[in-house]
Amino acid sequence: MTRVLLTGFEPFGGETSNPSWDAVQSVAAEPPAWTEVTAVRLSCVFGTAVDELREAVAAYAPHLVLCVGQAGGRPDLTVERVALNLDDARIPDNAGHQPLDRPVVPGAPAAYFASLPVKACVAAVRAAGLSASVSQTAGTFVCNHVFYGLAHLIATEHPGLRGGFVHVPYAPQQVAGAAQPSMSVRDVAAGLCAVVTAAISTTADIRSVEGAIH
Amino acid sequence: MTRVLLTGFEPFGGETSNPSWDAVQSVAAEPPAWTEVTAVRLSCVFGTAVDELREAVAAYAPHLVLCVGQAGGRPDLTVERVALNLDDARIPDNAGHQPLDRPVVPGAPAAYFASLPVKACVAAVRAAGLSASVSQTAGTFVCNHVFYGLAHLIATEHPGLRGGFVHVPYAPQQVAGAAQPSMSVRDVAAGLCAVVTAAISTTADIRSVEGAIH
Amino acid sequence: MTRVLLTGFEPFGGETSNPSWDAVQSVAAEPPAWTEVTAVRLSCVFGTAVDELREAVAAYAPHLVLCVGQAGGRPDLTVERVALNLDDARIPDNAGHQPLDRPVVPGAPAAYFASLPVKACVAAVRAAGLSASVSQTAGTFVCNHVFYGLAHLIATEHPGLRGGFVHVPYAPQQVAGAAQPSMSVRDVAAGLCAVVTAAISTTADIRSVEGAIH
Amino acid sequence: MTRVLLTGFEPFGGETSNPSWDAVQSVAAEPPAWTEVTAVRLSCVFGTAVDELREAVAAYAPHLVLCVGQAGGRPDLTVERVALNLDDARIPDNAGHQPLDRPVVPGAPAAYFASLPVKACVAAVRAAGLSASVSQTAGTFVCNHVFYGLAHLIATEHPGLRGGFVHVPYAPQQVAGAAQPSMSVRDVAAGLCAVVTAAISTTADIRSVEGAIH
Numbered sequence: 001m002t003r004v005l006l007t008g009f010e011p012f013g014g015e016t017s018n019p020s021w022d023a024v025q026s027v028a029a030e031p032p033a034w035t036e037v038t039a040v041r042l043s044c045v046f047g048t049a050v051d052e053l054r055e056a057v058a059a060y061a062p063h064l065v066l067c068v069g070q071a072g073g074r075p076d077l078t079v080e081r082v083a084l085n086l087d088d089a090r091i092p093d094n095a096g097h098q099p100l101d102r103p104v105v106p107g108a109p110a111a112y113f114a115s116l117p118v119k120a121c122v123a124a125v126r127a128a129g130l131s132a133s134v135s136q137t138a139g140t141f142v143c144n145h146v147f148y149g150l151a152h153l154i155a156t157e158h159p160g161l162r163g164g165f166v167h168v169p170y171a172p173q174q175v176a177g178a179a180q181p182s183m184s185v186r187d188v189a190a191g192l193c194a195v196v197t198a199a200i201s202t203t204a205d206i207r208s209v210e211g212a213i214h
Numbered sequence: 215m216t217r218v219l220l221t222g223f224e225p226f227g228g229e230t231s232n233p234s235w236d237a238v239q240s241v242a243a244e245p246p247a248w249t250e251v252t253a254v255r256l257s258c259v260f261g262t263a264v265d266e267l268r269e270a271v272a273a274y275a276p277h278l279v280l281c282v283g284q285a286g287g288r289p290d291l292t293v294e295r296v297a298l299n300l301d302d303a304r305i306p307d308n309a310g311h312q313p314l315d316r317p318v319v320p321g322a323p324a325a326y327f328a329s330l331p332v333k334a335c336v337a338a339v340r341a342a343g344l345s346a347s348v349s350q351t352a353g354t355f356v357c358n359h360v361f362y363g364l365a366h367l368i369a370t371e372h373p374g375l376r377g378g379f380v381h382v383p384y385a386p387q388q389v390a391g392a393a394q395p396s397m398s399v400r401d402v403a404a405g406l407c408a409v410v411t412a413a414i415s416t417t418a419d420i421r422s423v424e425g426a427i428h
Numbered sequence: 429m430t431r432v433l434l435t436g437f438e439p440f441g442g443e444t445s446n447p448s449w450d451a452v453q454s455v456a457a458e459p460p461a462w463t464e465v466t467a468v469r470l471s472c473v474f475g476t477a478v479d480e481l482r483e484a485v486a487a488y489a490p491h492l493v494l495c496v497g498q499a500g501g502r503p504d505l506t507v508e509r510v511a512l513n514l515d516d517a518r519i520p521d522n523a524g525h526q527p528l529d530r531p532v533v534p535g536a537p538a539a540y541f542a543s544l545p546v547k548a549c550v551a552a553v554r555a556a557g558l559s560a561s562v563s564q565t566a567g568t569f570v571c572n573h574v575f576y577g578l579a580h581l582i583a584t585e586h587p588g589l590r591g592g593f594v595h596v597p598y599a600p601q602q603v604a605g606a607a608q609p610s611m612s613v614r615d616v617a618a619g620l621c622a623v624v625t626a627a628i629s630t631t632a633d634i635r636s637v638e639g640a641i642h
Numbered sequence: 643m644t645r646v647l648l649t650g651f652e653p654f655g656g657e658t659s660n661p662s663w664d665a666v667q668s669v670a671a672e673p674p675a676w677t678e679v680t681a682v683r684l685s686c687v688f689g690t691a692v693d694e695l696r697e698a699v700a701a702y703a704p705h706l707v708l709c710v711g712q713a714g715g716r717p718d719l720t721v722e723r724v725a726l727n728l729d730d731a732r733i734p735d736n737a738g739h740q741p742l743d744r745p746v747v748p749g750a751p752a753a754y755f756a757s758l759p760v761k762a763c764v765a766a767v768r769a770a771g772l773s774a775s776v777s778q779t780a781g782t783f784v785c786n787h788v789f790y791g792l793a794h795l796i797a798t799e800h801p802g803l804r805g806g807f808v809h810v811p812y813a814p815q816q817v818a819g820a821a822q823p824s825m826s827v828r829d830v831a832a833g834l835c836a837v838v839t840a841a842i843s844t845t846a847d848i849r850s851v852e853g854a855i856h
Contacts, residue, residue, distance in 0.1 A: 013855070071856035075289065075395035076386075082726060082753070084778060088853030100849050101761075111724070111753035119743075131386040131396045136726065137778040139856035167856055172290075172345040177424065181289035181395035182345045207742050210391065211730030213655070214713035214781035214809055227641070285642035296539070298510060298564060302639030314635050315547075325510070325539035333529075350512060350565040353642035381642055421528050425516030427441070428499035428567035428595055503717065503823035504814075559814040559824045600718075600773040605852065609717035609823035610773045638819065 002200045004037045005062035006192070007053060009069050009142070012044035012094055019171040019185055020068040026189035032197045038062070044142050045095040046087055050104075050149035057153065057161070064162050064199055066116075067150055068192065069143035071167035072174070075181035076131035077191045079118045080138040080165040083148040084111050088140035104148040112151035116164030117198065117205035124198035125191045130183075132191060134210040138165055166195055216414045218251045219276035220406070221267060223283050223356070226258035226308055233385040233399055234282040240403035246411045252276070258356050259309040260301055264318075264363035271367065271375070278376050278413055279364060280330075282406065283357035285381035286388070289395035290345035291405045293332045294352040294379040297362040298325050302354035318362040326365035330378030331412065331419035338412035339405045344397075346405060348424040352379055380409055430628045432465045433490035434620070435481060437497050437570070440472035440522055447599040447613055448496040454617035460625045466490070472570050473523040474515055478532075478577030485581065485589070492590050492627055494544075495578055496620065497571035499595035500602070503609035504559035505619045507546045508566040508593040511576040512539050516568035532576040540579035544592030545626065545633035552626035553619045558611075560619060562638040566593055594623055644842045646679045647704035648834070649695060651711050651784070654686035654736055661813040661827055662710040668831035674839045680704070686784050687737040688729055692746075692791030699795065699803070706804050706841055708758075709792055710834065711785035713809035714816070717823035718773035719833045721760045722780040722807040725790040726753050730782035746790040754793035758806030759840065759847035766840035767833045772825075774833060776852040780807055808837055 006028060008021030021041050028039035040056045042049040057065060071078060085108055089098040118134050125132035138144040147165035154161050168191075169183040183191075220242060222235030235255050242253035254270045256263040271279060285292060299322055303312040332348050339346035352358040361379035368375045382405075383397040397405075434456060436449030449469050456467035468484045470477040485493060499506060513536055517526040546562050553560035566572040575593035582589050596619075597611040611619075648670060650663030663683050670681035682698045684691040699707060713720060727750055729741040760776050767774035780786040789807035796803050810833075811825040825833075 069856070074856065075393065076389075081728075082724075082779075084724060084753070086723075086755075086778075090851060090853040090855050098851075100851070100853070101847070109753075110751060110755055111726070113728075113752055126386070126390050129386055129398060131389055133391065133393065136782060137724075137854070137856075140778060140853040141855045143856055172340070172343055175290075175345055176340050177347065179289065179347065184343055184398075184401050187398050187401065205743070209732060209740075209742070211732040211742070211782040212779070213732050213783045214711070214716065214779075214785055283642070288642070295514075296510075296512060296565075298539070300509075300541075300564075304637060304639040304641050312637075314637070314639070315633070323539075324537060324541055325512070327514075327538055350514075350568060351510075351640070351642075354564060354639040355641045357642055419529070423518060423526075423528070425518040425528070425568040426565070427518050427569045428497070428502065428565075428571055503821065504817075554814070554818050557814055557826055559817055561819065561821065600768065600771055603718075603773055604768050605775065607717065607775065612771055612826075612829050615826050615829065 001036045002034060003060060003062045004035050004196055005056055005060050005065045006037055007040045007042050007067045009042050009044050013091055015174060018070050019168050019188055020070050022185045023168060023188040023192055024068055027192050032193045035196060042146060043094060045093045046097055046099055046142060046145055049142055049146045053146055053149060054153060065150060066196060067146050067165045069167055072170045073180060074167060074169050076133055077125050078133055078135035078167045079121045080135050080147060080167060081114055081118050082111050082136050083151040084144055085109060085148055086140050087145055090141060093142055104145055105152050108152055112155060114164040115154055115162045117202040119208045119210050120198045120202040120206045121195045122210060123206060124194040128190055128194040130187055130191045135167065136212055162199060215250045216248060217274060217276045218249050218410055219270055219274050219279045220251055221254045221256050221281045223256050223258050227305055229388060232284050233382050233402055234284050236399045237382060237402040237406055238282055241406050246407045249410060256360060257308060259307045260311055260313055260356060260359055263356055263360045267360055267364060268367060280410060281360050281364060281379045283381055286384045287394060288381060288383050290347055291339050292347055292349035292381045293335045294349050294361060294381060295328055295332050296325050296350050297365040298358055299323060299362055300354050301359055304355060307356055318359055319366050322366055326369060328378040329368055329376045331416040333422045333424050334412045334416040334420045335409045336424060337420060337422065338408040342404055342408040344401055344405045350426055376413060429464045430462060431488060431490045432463050432624055433484055433488050433493045434465055435468045435470050435495045437470050437472050441519055443602060446498050447596050447616055448498050450613045451596060451616040451620055452496055455620050460621045463624060470574060471522060473521045474525055474527055474570060474573055477570055477574045481574055481577060482581060493578060494624060495574050495593045497595055500598045501608060502595060502597050504561055505553050506561055506563035506595045507549045508563050508575060508595060509542055509546050510539050510564050511579040512572055513537060513576055514568050515573055518569060521570055532573055533580050536580055540583060542592040543582055543590045545630040547636045547638050548630040548634045549623045549626045550638060551634060552622040556618055556622040558615055558619045564640055590627060643678045644676060645702060645704045646677050646838055647698055647702050647707045648679055649682045649684050649709045651684050651686050655733055657816060660712050661810050661830055662712050664827045665810060665830040665834055666710055669834050674835045677838060684788060685736060687735045688739055688741055688784060688787055691784055691788045695788055695792060696795060707792060708838060709788050709807045711809055714812045715822060716809060716811050718775055719767050720775055720777035720809045721763045722777050722789060722809060723756055723760050724753050724778050725793040726786055727751060727790055728782050729787055732783060735784055746787055747794050750794055754797060756806040757796055757804045759844040761850045761852050762840045762844040762848045763837045764852060765848060765850065766836040770832055770836040772829055772833045778854055804841060
């Protein structure tokens with residue numbers, strides 16, 4: 001059995017739900033074959049969220065960590081390729097903090113690449129009949145903060161651990177009346193299962209055309 | 215049993231599938247309670263498509279006709295409110311014709327409103343956990359042509375018939391690698407079931423805020 | 429000299445400016461050759477706005493009326509083709525009224541087509557180096573209300589008058605910090621000059637491919 | 643006099659013009675006060691473009707280098723914050739090469755931050771009445787390649803040089819008939835002048851809310 005830690009976030013930005021948490025719970029309830037999935041909900045708070053992630057990694061000793069967050073406005077599942085050493089909050093986090101232009105980890109590298117086969121993950125979601133793409137930015141809010149925290153943890157303390165970040169669209173009920181893309185939580189969960197399966201079964205990433213012109 | 219005629223379209227514009235046809239077949243295979251659903255595929259051809267629709271109405275004597283088409287780029291199910299007496303093709307249809315600025319029916323009204331409870335239909339899709347909105351334009355291509363043809367048929371020959379048009383997003387496989395919204399065909403079919411159920415069970419439309427600022 | 433009446437709107441929806449009014453004032457200050465342009469600001473209020481328009485038409489006896497409104501989120505100048513006999517407010521107007529599903533003029537046609545050469549107008553804006561397209565819906569708020577009011581006035585009382593509606597994007601200062609399209613007011617004014625010139629110099633519209641697939 | 647090197651790109655991706663080159667020529671023809679601006683056109687070719695940039699830096703010994711590229715689909719001027727050590731071409735470059743998942747400079751850091759006051763630059767564009775934002779990704783094509791090449795050149799050979807990258811929207815003529823945002827080249831040039839002026843007159847960046855949630 002492969003141990004997988006999935007994290008979702010609590011609601012933020014005035015929303016009352018967060019599809020990342022709804023979806024990872026659903027995956028944990030019906031995990032992919034040969035996996036044991038633990039779902040953990042992270043606070044949408046700078047600092048605290050990384051502490052909670054670190055504790056969960058210590059507690060569950062996973063082989064794979066997939067952090068998941070809501071990217072309102074994106075139309076598909078996006079597998080993040082780059083964690084940036086930058087906190088620059090557009091809105092206050094759930095503890096009321098709004099850091100501007102600060103490093104996540106002072107003195108650490110400007111960025112880490114995900115230790116996931118990002119293109120294989122995208123291909124797996126598509127093979128499951130859903131829409132996905134590679135993303136080069138996870139933003140500069142708590143999602144990127146957690147992603148960088150995970151990547152730094154892997155780089156400095158858990159070199160054998162694989163980990164990455166997936167952004168998911170709004171759930172349909174979040175966009176009622178707005179011309180915004182959304183994805184049903186059932187589809188998001190199916191897509192995450194595909195990502196998990198690809199991540200644990202692919203050692204080298206595939207070569208495919210997924211780059212961005214800008 | 216309420217007899218429902220659902221139409222979808224053949225692929226067009228270089229696509230190899232059309233989610234409207236895939237979804238209406240799926241609804242016909244598992245129809246909503248108390249309905250008998252017939253699915254008919256229309257040609258994406260001006261004139262011909264309305265002929266096919268007229269024949270299907272004659273053959274099946276439905277209580278409700280719901281025509282469905284693909285609106286690539288829209289993020290949700292859109293229940294059309296206005297059929298316009300205008301053919302103005304952006305691309306050639308599947309027979310190679312590209313009419314410009316011609317009426318669908320010379321001398322007929324500039325527009326018809328859908329004889330569907332459009333807001334109740336939108337509410338029903340949302341209650342099913344999916345995203346929907348009211349649309350004021352079905353374009354000026356074959357979709358609007360069929361919608362106007364249906365509305366004119368109802369106005370002139372079948373006054374008791376109810377009918378409308380629903381546009382659906384791209385299927386995920388149509389947007390692989392493009393930053394475009396999509397909806398899984400399973401979700402589209404579930405949304406269409408909700409529309410059918412609302413349409414046959416609602417006599418007067420609900421009052422709700424679904425208008426468009428522009 | 430051709431007399432042209434241009435109308436813009438007061439701000440609405442929480443905005444402190446409205447690019448439609450800023451731009452029509454600018455056109456009036458430097459009108460196109462051979463035209464005399466009067467700019468009138470309309471209230472963003474159902475009923476009142478059409479009354480104000482009617483008075484301005486009576487007062488200035490224009491040969492051409494071009495009503496202009498803000499379409500926040502659209503990326504280009506859109507020349508409206510269809511005025512719909514429907515008030516269905518998404519938000520309250522500036523007098524606090526929010527009509528739902530009511531006709532603009534009870535008993536009048538479902539829609540009017542603009543009495544403008546809409547494709548020639550679009551071509552003229554492009555020839556001026558700016559972006560434009562034909563639109564099939566002006567929404568269901570005060571903009572469409574005024575457009576329908578104008579079209580009905582022309583149809584019933586001023587058969588020789590030409591008139592239409594142009595929607596313009598947000599001004600840049602309205603979208604600071606948001607990933608929304610905008611157009612500088614200078615460019616909007618230049619585009620409106622091109623529309624006016626095309627409208628008064630073109631008798632039959634051009635044939636060009638400007639239709640919408642949906 | 644402050645010496646400024648501005649680079650634009652030749653057309654690519656089937657386009658016949660590139661607004662980045664049109665705009666930087668315009669800035670060079672009418673440079674901001676107290677600056678001497680040289681405009682250089684770069685090939686849209688991996689490797690070659692960085693060679694050309696390096697030669698131009700050697701030839702003109704600028705105090706500031708601003709590389710500019712086209713970001714078709716973006717609605718505003720975007721000041722790039724992060725250069726990524728990754729070539730992953732979505733389409734072939736103008737020499738027919740399409741590198742996948744290769745570093746720009748093997749062994750160099752995963753990313754560099756721009757040595758520009760990016761938030762002051764954004765504020766300056768807005769003060770000029772135009773729309774701008776900070777971007778966290780310049781993509782993985784030749785634009786990012788040049789940006790990374792510049793940042794690496796600064797880091798390794800020209801520590802006193804300031805440099806950055808600005809992406810600009812499509813020009814209006816590139817989007818005729820498509821529902822895509824654009825900006826007139828005149829406005830783009832005015833925005834670039836504002837960026838240049840801010841970059842040479844600001845030593846520490848301003849603190850302002852410009853971060854991205856995702």
